[in-house]
Amino acid sequence: MEMVGVSVSKTIRKFRRKSWCKLISSGFLLIILCFLSVKSQLLYRETWSPTRYSSSSFYLRLPELGHNNRNLQNIVLYGGVRHGKPGVPSDKLYVFENTRNPTLVTDQGKVNRKTDSLYLKNMEIGRNRRLPQAIIIGVKKGGTRALLEFLRVHPDVLATGPEPHFFDKHYHRGLEWYRSLMPETLPNQLTIEKTPSYFVTKEVPARIWKMSNSTKLLLVVRDPVTRAISDYTQIRSKHGKIKSFESSAFLHNDTSQINVSWIVLRIGLYIKHLENWLSVFPLEQIHFVHGENLVTNPGEEMSKVQKFLNLKPVITEKHFFINKSRGFPCIKKKISNKRGHCLDESKGRKHPDLPANVMASLRRFYRPFNERFYQVTNINFNWT
Numbered sequence: 001m002e003m004v005g006v007s008v009s010k011t012i013r014k015f016r017r018k019s020w021c022k023l024i025s026s027g028f029l030l031i032i033l034c035f036l037s038v039k040s041q042l043l044y045r046e047t048w049s050p051t052r053y054s055s056s057s058f059y060l061r062l063p064e065l066g067h068n069n070r071n072l073q074n075i076v077l078y079g080g081v082r083h084g085k086p087g088v089p090s091d092k093l094y095v096f097e098n099t100r101n102p103t104l105v106t107d108q109g110k111v112n113r114k115t116d117s118l119y120l121k122n123m124e125i126g127r128n129r130r131l132p133q134a135i136i137i138g139v140k141k142g143g144t145r146a147l148l149e150f151l152r153v154h155p156d157v158l159a160t161g162p163e164p165h166f167f168d169k170h171y172h173r174g175l176e177w178y179r180s181l182m183p184e185t186l187p188n189q190l191t192i193e194k195t196p197s198y199f200v201t202k203e204v205p206a207r208i209w210k211m212s213n214s215t216k217l218l219l220v221v222r223d224p225v226t227r228a229i230s231d232y233t234q235i236r237s238k239h240g241k242i243k244s245f246e247s248s249a250f251l252h253n254d255t256s257q258i259n260v261s262w263i264v265l266r267i268g269l270y271i272k273h274l275e276n277w278l279s280v281f282p283l284e285q286i287h288f289v290h291g292e293n294l295v296t297n298p299g300e301e302m303s304k305v306q307k308f309l310n311l312k313p314v315i316t317e318k319h320f321f322i323n324k325s326r327g328f329p330c331i332k333k334k335i336s337n338k339r340g341h342c343l344d345e346s347k348g349r350k351h352p353d354l355p356a357n358v359m360a361s362l363r364r365f366y367r368p369f370n371e372r373f374y375q376v377t378n379i380n381f382n383w384t
């Protein structure tokens with residue numbers, strides 16, 4: 001009887017040990033499997049994001065600069081014609097045509113609709129955060145907010161809300177940080193941002209060029225004298241009591257001695273800043289928006305902007321109406337809408353009246369710089 005009892009307890013212990021072993025090894029296996037699946041998901045996420053564009057074409061956007069495209073060297077597509085070369089770095093778009101169910105083979109393995117839900121989701125929706133293809137680079141107080149808000153009405157344009165200041169203040173954060181600020185767009189939509197301080201920051205042109213040498217640049221310019229007064233008015237409204245315009249603009253209280261080191265005046269030396277941009281970008285890649293005309297004839301300015309950006313001419317003069325109390329144009333999302341969107345009170349402030357001799361001195365100062373600006377841009381802005 002005792003013998004039977006011992007052998008039964010031995011069997012139970014053995015059985016217990018075995019099931020523990022089984023349990024531990026299956027847990028271990030589970031952890032490895034989880035790790036592998038998470039790792040592969042991350043790799044997919046990091047390396048590429050295919051998007052579906054139409055029923056028979058597939059777009060594969062390689063991650064923009066800052067990513068290692070090593071894993072994409074071995075792309076093979078079954079069941080379609082491929083345009084574009086694999087292995088070409090950065091933000092090239094790969095188009096796969098005439099294929100309904102392609103299988104991509106990357107270094108991470110085979111991927112198709114059935115095997116990757118992220119891939120499927122991206123293909124179906126085609127939505128992604130993209131680096132901007134166009135940037136409003138300035139000029140501060142030129143009408144940059146109006147331009148951005150007007151462009152936003154276009155169905156193919158999406159823009160960041162606040163100014164990102166990536167290329168002047170946050171460059172060290174990297175392009176992925178910058179991209180994370182961008183709105184999600186479809187492949188046929190344009191991403192745009194505006195940061196007016198880019199125009200006067202020396203390092204910015206080369207940095208934008210490095211991101212993409214096809215970036216389109218928009219610059220809204222306005223009479224540098226009224227621009228300076230507008231800038232001063234804004235500073236005063238933010239900081240309360242500050243020195244008078246004249247005491248900052250002139251040295252030794254002498255209206256013939258301009259204080260060129262005052263940033264408010266320096267920004268208006270458009271030709272100086274433009275020369276810096278033209279040492280990197282060709283002139284054709286910069287579109288100049290006439291700031292005064294943007295107020296008096298927004299439809300005309302917007303039709304030029306849409307042409308430059310290769311957008312359908314959706315925004316016309318019919319989208320605008322004048323806010324009678326403020327005298328500035330507001331925009332309607334649809335022509336048929338009764339109401340529209342006007343810029344807030346911080347735009348279109350009342351300027352202080354400056355004495356005639358101060359105005360004359362400022363005009364004299366800017367005249368030769370303006371003349372050179374007209375020559376280089378081939379546009380006569382007619383600032384007196």
Ligand code: A3P
Nearest residue numbers: 141142143144145146230328329343347348349
């Ligand atoms: P003021 O406030 O001095 O009149 P920015 O957006 O670059 O800061 O420029 C502000 C300027 O945009 C304003 O300067 C105003 O003159 C000009 N502007 C152009 N179109 C406008 C609009 N539709 N509504 C309000 N301001 C507009």
